[in-house]
Amino acid sequence: QLNGNADPNANTFKILIATDNHVGYMEKDPIRGNDSFEAFEEILQLAQENEVDFVLLGGDLFHDNKPSRKCLHTTMTLLRQYCLGERPCQMEFLSDQNENFPNRFATVNYQDPNFNIGMPVFSIHGNHDDPSGDGSLCALDLLSVAGLVNYFGKQVEVDDISIKPILLQKGTSKLALYGLGNVRDERLHRTFQKKKVKMYRPQEDTNEWFNLMAIHQNRIAHGPTNFIPETFLDEFLNLILWGHEHECLIEPVRNSVQDFWITQPGSSVATSLCEGEAVPKHVGLLSISGSEFKLDRIRLKKVRPFVMDEVILKEVEGLRPTDQNMVNEFLQDKVAELITIAMNEWKELNPDVPEVEWPKPLVRLKVEYGGGFTTFNPQRFGQVFVNRVANPKDILLFYRKRASTIATAKKKSE
């Protein structure tokens, strides 16, 4: 037995990846107030169940730059509950902790003798929770000084950036973890173009490291310089965890120019009722062994269901623009149908949850009203669904199709 049961993960990093948890989002809403916290707790539970070596977050952990006391307290409670504990950490920490964590304690939490960390969390900041004000502190700095999170990727000088990786070794596997907290896109775009983003690589065994990077920027172009083209990133990287974009596109995509992979986990709570947020929410179980990686998606089951659909009224057979009741009835049927779809899917994911605990779904129906139809008050329309949907006031979104195509307006800040 002494030699017989070698740990199959002895040489494999197991990492739970997630991003854009936006804890505190709509925390005062009587229905949706706990959604962000519940999703974050589900993520921590998944990390614990899967016995990961660590959790890696891609920014926007907090929705508000100044989280409320309750939000901060709840988040700290969850981290204390899930991350502290006896479980030993099997990762050697090889880089200079003073460089990775330039604060008074300069220590990765799981190596601080005063904390018992069973599951370390590493996080960069996003645009929602970036450092500001006196002392350039962010909410993550509070979690950091409390020993609850290892906050990395803060930049002092955004026009001249040096990124020194966190170097971790587990068995024979070596992981270099690069982090770049959010910088305003235009500014970072310029810094990249000026070749002022320097990525440091370990001098020893330079080619033996798996290079993982966390970044929190626009990935989709919103203007000529208002995003970071993937190709700006160094080609020595193996995998990039891309935060900020809320659509779950967690399946790694290869960038053929640079020969690296990108995974975009997306947010764990819908912060707007748009197409991107309606994609089922996932987090990733990332395994890294030598130069190989594998990413298993894990569906977040408890997340409030969100369905979205679109109708073009003038294309509906038999619908008369002048018959307001008829239109109303048609839309009500459509919404009821969407509720059923949402709930059926949720119940399938959560077969053991009793009916009293079923959540009300988020429902968004986009209504193209060209062709003589008229808009009406969406709030009044929603009153019928008060007990059946989580967002009765804004189920319907009226719009007119433009000559070209529908611009699916993307929220500027995610």
Added chain:
Amino acid sequence: QLNGNADPNANTFKILIATDNHVGYMEKDPIRGNDSFEAFEEILQLAQENEVDFVLLGGDLFHDNKPSRKCLHTTMTLLRQYCLGERPCQMEFLSDQNENFPNRFATVNYQDPNFNIGMPVFSIHGNHDDPSGDGSLCALDLLSVAGLVNYFGKQVEVDDISIKPILLQKGTSKLALYGLGNVRDERLHRTFQKKKVKMYRPQEDTNEWFNLMAIHQNRIAHGPTNFIPETFLDEFLNLILWGHEHECLIEPVRNSVQDFWITQPGSSVATSLCEGEAVPKHVGLLSISGSEFKLDRIRLKKVRPFVMDEVILKEVEGLRPTDQNMVNEFLQDKVAELITIAMNEWKELNPDVPEVEWPKPLVRLKVEYGGGFTTFNPQRFGQVFVNRVANPKDILLFYRKRASTIATAKKKSE
């Protein structure tokens, strides 16, 4: 040697007592911004040097109900630095931790296996840092969930109060620690009068406990019910740590009716330029052994010096009300004299501190200008002292003596 060196403190609780640290007070002031933090750090250093069993704080740790991020971060940094560590705690915890700390973790920090606490801090809340808002949380709750402070004495129902003590044993000494966080004085006064403040005593060995209580209320009457008469407190108590009153009256005073003692440490930072705050700042080193206690005062040495004096212009020989220059010169000389007094005392306390590190003193001169004298702009007067005092803008306070006596207006909220 095995039996020869019994710990002389084996049966003695050593407790550092302090109160009203008001961290964050004037934190944006370029001169005085760090005063509150430096005083708090000096207190933690004293506690560490004296190897106390714990620190007991009497409320108003924070000046603002919603401390700034920097204030919270600095406070957490200090607590992490001084309170965490290997030093073993020698106190048995005998009461029900669920009752003393009714939160998700319900654990005194030094017994939580996930934290290494070398020097626990216990604190009640004051009126400046009382629980409020959603979830009735206060800033101390954040320190508590971070494992940095044991927050006790929170009341759910202020019209019907039950106080269950923290029970600690060290060797043969037994300590029952009662805490009552601040409640609006009028309301608490009424609750006391209705006999609705119940103090629970341990059923076993009831008379063998030393009963220490921390309270944060007006001790001085500001109206018929706007304070808590000492005699409202139970006579089984041995010693009361009275917070909220900022004047240092740390020498225990016996209440002859109830036969208990009261110590009032006072604030560690002057939050107003009044007589009470000009009394030298101290904290206490409290030793409790069986039913005996001893309180050694410790002067806070680093605290910014503060001198206060008063002149009655019409009583100054030869001073002519019409000669503005003469009056001005007289007052300047007086202020210069006060600066010298303040600095001489400070240097005596801090003989080894080089001149570049000497603080500018706080100086307050009250000027009675009756008898034909006129007031003038204190800000302009102070310009001469910009490099020599910490409060150049409000050195002078003009007043008129009333027919009776001078009302030394006490700030309503301390």
